[in-house]
């Protein structure tokens with residue numbers, strides 16, 4: 287070995303790598319535009335929360351009770367009455383044409399049945415082709431019906447029990463609150479692995495690696511020099527999404543940002559290492575891109591980013607914990623939505639640091655062997 | 659006398675079952691311009707990479723700048739410059755940024771880097787192109803920039819792998835002028851080329867054919883090799899208006915051992931006793947000559963193939 291680790295050589299590599307990044311429009315596009323685009327898509331367009339579902343009302347009864355019933359539906363904010371209809375045919379066509387997803391029909395005998403202390407019926411038609419809408423509509427109408435029957439049962443007396451469900455931590459059950467922390471993690475993962483998977487293979491392809499091997503630069507200087515700009519870029523992206531989440535999408539951050547950064551750092555290392563490993567193994571950028579995608583896909587699907595972990599088959603539930611993504615998404619939701627701190631997340635920290643160091647060490651060892 | 663810059667003995671390099679370099683021995687003296695010639699795929703690049711310690715030697719030993727490349731390749735590399743066959747600087751970086759990067763990699767202090775790059779810019783004239791992207795430079799300027807980067811750390815030995823391939827004749831001549839100035843400073847140069855005029859300018863030349871170093875010597879020595887001019891034969895340089903037809907006819911004659919077009923003339927190796935009139939050359943201007951380097955390489959390649 288020739289001398290010690292040289293700070294100067296590492297800085298020279300880092301500087302050069304930074305120049306590559308800012309001169310490469312494709313990388314910049316990936317780094318800056320895609321995450322923001324995804325963020326806005328998730329934040330606005332794909333609001334999987336069901337709110338203000340288009341609803342039509344067919345009120346045959348037209349009593350005070352029936353009108354109050356409809357107001358209750360409206361007040362729940364889950365339904366938005368777009369039209370009142372006056373026949374079954376009209377009601378059906380509104381649903382079939384997709385203009386309304388829910389129809390509420392209150393039969394003529396509604397009030398009479400209540401007065402007679404018999405079970406009054408209302409008909410709630412739900413368009414099942416939007417499964418999430420259907421689920422919510424069913425739940426809410428059941429709850430309203432239950433509440434109303436309780437009220438009727440206890441009639442003029444004060445309510446003994448009033449059910450006021452309150453969802454903790456994400457009170458409006460807004461999907462942005464649930465998805466953006468996950469998105470942040472997934473975007474950082476993509477950035478880290480894509481950048482580092484190209485790190486060595488690009489130089490192999492262009493023939494510049496051979497020239498580098500002729501210089502006194504050491505493997506460790508080359509690796510660190512290349513990965514530092516990537517790490518910085520990934521953390522900048524992380525910060526940007528976090529800021530937009532907080533400022534534009536108004537997702538409150540209940541915990542400390544420092545906790546989040548402390549966990550994202552080893553997470554990024556893990557994927558930088560993985561990308562570097564890919565980069566030393568393949569010879570073309572195309573192959574590197576495919577391998578990076580190949581490792582990314584399962585970790586996105588199994589990480590709980592889209593599909594909740596608890597709804598997975600047991601086997602996949604266990605597999606999910608192999609991925610650093612799973613750990614960081616869980617931790618990020620914990621910090622942002624529940625205000626979790628180190629005392630709750632120490633295991634996440636241990637696991638992520640372990641994965642980060644292991645993957646980095648593996649890649650560095652592999653690279654060093656190729657170099658000599 | 660100074661110890662040789664390169665002392666290679668029986669250097670053998672294999673890729674799996676393929677022997678790319680077979681028992682090559684050669685020495686290069688300080689300040690010497692050494693040319694490596696041979697057809698594509700003969701093993702020139704591989705030999706250079708072996709001498710730099712970039713690929714391991716299967717057999718043999720190479721002492722470069724007093725150090726064994728097998729055990730001290732890092733130290734060796736720190737003292738040699740290398741210009742690979744393909745342009746291998748960063749095309750998306752400017753000339754200046756490439757120079758700064760390599761100054762950093764070679765551990766030059768800022769003051770040193772400044773002095774050295776100014777000195778080299780003076781030598782090569784790349785200064786006007788400092789802010790151009792390296793990828794936009796023409797072939798000749800790319801090679802000069804590559805040379806600057808390979809010289810930053812004041813190497814005592816430079817390997818240049820086909821540095822003049824694909825650049826125009828003027829740039830080629832300028833580059834050679836540059837190389838001679840380096841040699842004059844005592845730097846040894848090992849250069850591969852396909853151009854015979856460049857081979858002629860080398861102090862010594864080695865010819866590699868099918869992984870073997872067939873001959874080694876000064877251009878003059880090679881032309882005098884007995885194998886190239888068999889006893890009782892002589893080389894003629896023939897000037898004639900219709901060289902193409904004459905060549906075909908000459909090749910069909912039993913007294914003519916070899917004939918090739920050589921610029922304006924034909925080079926032919928003919929048996930003693932064959933007079934010009936026998937060859938039908940009464941009309942042509944004929945001068946006796948020594949074989950060209952190309953004649954030498956063609957002849958020994960043929961001899962090698964026939965031996966097998």
Ligand SMILES: Nc1ncnc2c1ncn2[C@@H]1O[C@H](COP(=O)(O)OP(=O)(O)O)[C@@H](O)[C@H]1O
Nearest residue numbers: 673676678696697698699700701702703704705
């Ligand atoms: N890394 C390698 N792996 C396998 N074979 C190689 C490698 N490098 C070169 N070769 C083979 O070694 C032989 C010599 O190649 P090379 O040294 O590049 O020839 P030259 O530079 O004289 O054109 C060729 O047959 C080539 O295919």
Ligand SMILES: [Mg+2]
Nearest residue numbers: 702703704743
């Ligand atoms: Mg070659």
